[in-house]
Amino acid sequence: MDSMVNPAKSSVALDSSPIAPCPLPARAKSPQNQALTILHAEHDVVFHEGDDISHYYEVIDGAVMLYKILPDGRRQVVEIVGPGGMFGISCDDSRDCTAETLIASRLRVMDHVNCDSVPEAHCRMCKQLQEQLREMRSHAVLLGRKSAMERVASFILCLVFGRHVGSDESCDERGHKLTVRLPMTRQEIADYLGLTIETVSRSFSELKRRGLIDFDKNDWVRVTDLQGIDNLSGTR
């Protein structure tokens, strides 16, 4: 509907000086080493469903969600992209979903035309697509076949094992982050998991009641029984 891009909240910067930000290192340094970097504040829309397509993006730091909205307002968050992830890649002429930051994010803006000319960029993009497809398939299983509790447990596992989210989690035992930040509101989590906000809240409360997790101020979760969470995830 709305074709506006980058409202006030975002600012643009140039990576340039000595930096050498081609989408890809080495060989891609055609004109010069410049990569356009933009900063988006929390909950800032990068592009809307229906917008014309010009660029694609890489998350340098922060986190972005992609979502689609049905005519009656129901929303489904279809993807969450963390640092290193790319989004907005498409051959079509218009966006099939909306991209919005979850938290303040720094994005590298890249041009589709570069893809064709720069083999490394193309290759990297392709790997990204494969990875995203793999994750979407797992997510389809979650959405199509898992119970509310299993969805929430799976979601926590994703956070623990580092998918999406960046930020400063405290890693404890062998590399797992046992205290993770929930970079999303309950509503966003619900829309990602295909549930309602109430069901998400109830599931979290139940997990806490059972002693599997604990909360710090609503957006930090301490996983006290990883095995227990794993058992509830429906995956094994």
Next chain:
Amino acid sequence: MDSMVNPAKSSVALDSSPIAPCPLPARAKSPQNQALTILHAEHDVVFHEGDDISHYYEVIDGAVMLYKILPDGRRQVVEIVGPGGMFGISCDDSRDCTAETLIASRLRVMDHVNCDSVPEAHCRMCKQLQEQLREMRSHAVLLGRKSAMERVASFILCLVFGRHVGSDESCDERGHKLTVRLPMTRQEIADYLGLTIETVSRSFSELKRRGLIDFDKNDWVRVTDLQGIDNLSGTR
């Protein structure tokens, strides 16, 4: 689990005499115009989740479904691939889902290594991935946010507008196939839509009762009120 490929039911054929498995036509015809083609019978498994990865495939005719199964047996069909579609593309070392034919199918077998060397193949593959990702996002909305009736209606629309399925539908007015074959059992449809077989059956019956569709022998659907189906799909 099982690493067997191509059990008895499938047979291998050669598109051309001197075989020479290049992925793409034209420019890729290094040795000769040869593409390895295999025939799979109905409900034949092309590869299993967990199998080592060697090739990827293009559907020449027929239809293939990709699915994942949870430890307790719940299944989610994550993708349906019709003629022209590709599947099994991956950089990983093992399959993340199982591929099984819905109906007898002819597949072109291609090698991942060719991708890197043949730009056209790589490009085409990349477009495929983008297309699949786009469809998966729509499907995520269906799985996460649509009611049973909306899912079934959306599924019928997909058939009418030609996605997936091949076979001989009778096209009527402006290019839409108003009588389409359901190339899947009720169970497969249910597993694709994240429902139970009973719910799918009830939804079909309800649509028939309302006079929106009609059946020939259970696997042919005649859409008598496309607008009505569209209205129920939740998409507008």
Next chain:
DNA sequence: CGCGCCCTTGACCAGACTCAATATTAGTGG
């Protein structure tokens, strides 16, 4: 004709949603 498979239908149940009230947190200004 009879068997087996798939599909349909019904009755009942349960998990998730809806609506509503309350609690908690975050943000603002004194």
Next chain:
DNA sequence: CCACTAATATTGAGTCTGGTCAAGGGCGCG
């Protein structure tokens, strides 16, 4: 630093959609 407000999250009660379990129907194939 605290008070006040707005936004977000939790909890409860009741409802309903879709799942479960079980019985019956239709069709193809030998």
